[in-house]
Amino acid sequence: MDEATLLTGLRAALADGVLAASKAPDDVPALTIRPEALLPLVRTLRGRPYGLDVLLDLTCLDDPASAVRFTVVYHFASFAPPARLRVKLPAAGDAPAVDSLTPFWANAAWLEREVYDLFGVRFKGHPDLRRLMLHEGFAGHPLRKDYPDRRRQPVAPEEEAP
Amino acid sequence: MSGTPSAFNAMLGWARKFSLFHYPFVTACCGMEYMSAACAHFDLDRFGAGLTRFSPRQADLLIVVGTVSEKLAPVLRTVYAQMIEPKWVIAFGACAVSGGIYDNYAVVQGIDTLIPVDVYIPGCPPRPETVLDGLIKLQDKIRLQDQDWRWTKRRS
Numbered sequence: 001m002d003e004a005t006l007l008t009g010l011r012a013a014l015a016d017g018v019l020a021a022s023k024a025p026d027d028v029p030a031l032t033i034r035p036e037a038l039l040p041l042v043r044t045l046r047g048r049p050y051g052l053d054v055l056l057d058l059t060c061l062d063d064p065a066s067a068v069r070f071t072v073v074y075h076f077a078s079f080a081p082p083a084r085l086r087v088k089l090p091a092a093g094d095a096p097a098v099d100s101l102t103p104f105w106a107n108a109a110w111l112e113r114e115v116y117d118l119f120g121v122r123f124k125g126h127p128d129l130r131r132l133m134l135h136e137g138f139a140g141h142p143l144r145k146d147y148p149d150r151r152r153q154p155v156a157p158e159e160e161a162p
Numbered sequence: 163m164s165g166t167p168s169a170f171n172a173m174l175g176w177a178r179k180f181s182l183f184h185y186p187f188v189t190a191c192c193g194m195e196y197m198s199a200a201c202a203h204f205d206l207d208r209f210g211a212g213l214t215r216f217s218p219r220q221a222d223l224l225i226v227v228g229t230v231s232e233k234l235a236p237v238l239r240t241v242y243a244q245m246i247e248p249k250w251v252i253a254f255g256a257c258a259v260s261g262g263i264y265d266n267y268a269v270v271q272g273i274d275t276l277i278p279v280d281v282y283i284p285g286c287p288p289r290p291e292t293v294l295d296g297l298i299k300l301q302d303k304i305r306l307q308d309q310d311w312r313w314t315k316r317r318s
Contacts, residue, residue, distance in 0.1 A: 015197070097300035132230075133233075133268070134233060134267075135232065135233045135267065139234075142266075142267040143267070147267070149267075150265070151267065152271070153232070153267070155232040155233075155236070155270060155276070156232055156233050156234075156235055156236050157236065158236045158239065158240070159236060
């Protein structure tokens with residue numbers, strides 16, 4: 001399936017859930033969608049005829065200058081036939097929450113924990129939303145642009161012997 | 163010297179400096195340089211530090227090789243606490259010495275914020291010759307120190 005057909009088909013399936021569709025400079029077709037359109041989009045993607053049933057990556061952007069501060073970015077792929085899709089999801093507010101993809105992909109669990117840990121974006125429906133990289137006592141989310149870059153925090157505490 | 167006869171002290175120092183059992187706490191790329199220094203080409207064994215122990219309870223020299231993240235800090239503290247007295251610590255490479263290039267939210271800025279360090283080996287990574295020089299400096303330090311032969315606890 002070529003990229004134009006993919007984008008046109010998804011636009012038709014989601015109607016006003018799609019805010020923008022374009023081809024990025026790296027030739028990956030990209031969709032910007034409304035947060036509530038994420039789960040319908042994923043259901044459409046995984047089924048026929050698209051078959052984009054691989055969650056390659058899930059990450060986040062913080063742009064304090066933008067009207068919507070956080071953008072959660074998903075990368076989907078299909079192996080046969082080969083295809084890729086990038087989905088951008090603007091998440092409003094200083095402590096945004098978007099739908100979790102853990103019901104669809106098991107690997108979403110750790111990817112979402114990483115985004116929660118470093119950006120403070122919460123994922124609704126995640127079964128175990130804890131920090132992944134940093135220790136539990138860490139305060140704040142260090143990849144946010146307003147996190148002070150030289151701030152020192154106490155190291156992880158000693159664990160009690162079992 | 164705290165009451166230890168000096169000839170006995172010198173003998174103990176000589177014995178200890180040539181029988182270092184080291185525990186490599188290897189976390190990052192400096193590990194390659196540690197392997198190079200420890201294996202046959204440069205050979206720590208020439209200086210009596212050939213026996214690598216992979217249990218801290220059998221080691222008296224802790225070599226911290228590489229970046230220590232803040233999440234790993236309690237592990238390093240536990241490993242140090244598990245070692246028997248007398249014990250020494252070498253900070254191997256820029257990251258263990260000072261955090262190196264990783265001046266960020268996740269990395270300990272020098273392991274001496276966690277445990278006492280005897281010898282700092284700088285470099286990113288240090289050349290094997292630098293490692294051997296650091297080991298010889300530690301041996302000098304061991305030879306000259308009060309050997310504390312009653313095995314009382316020197317530090318917590």
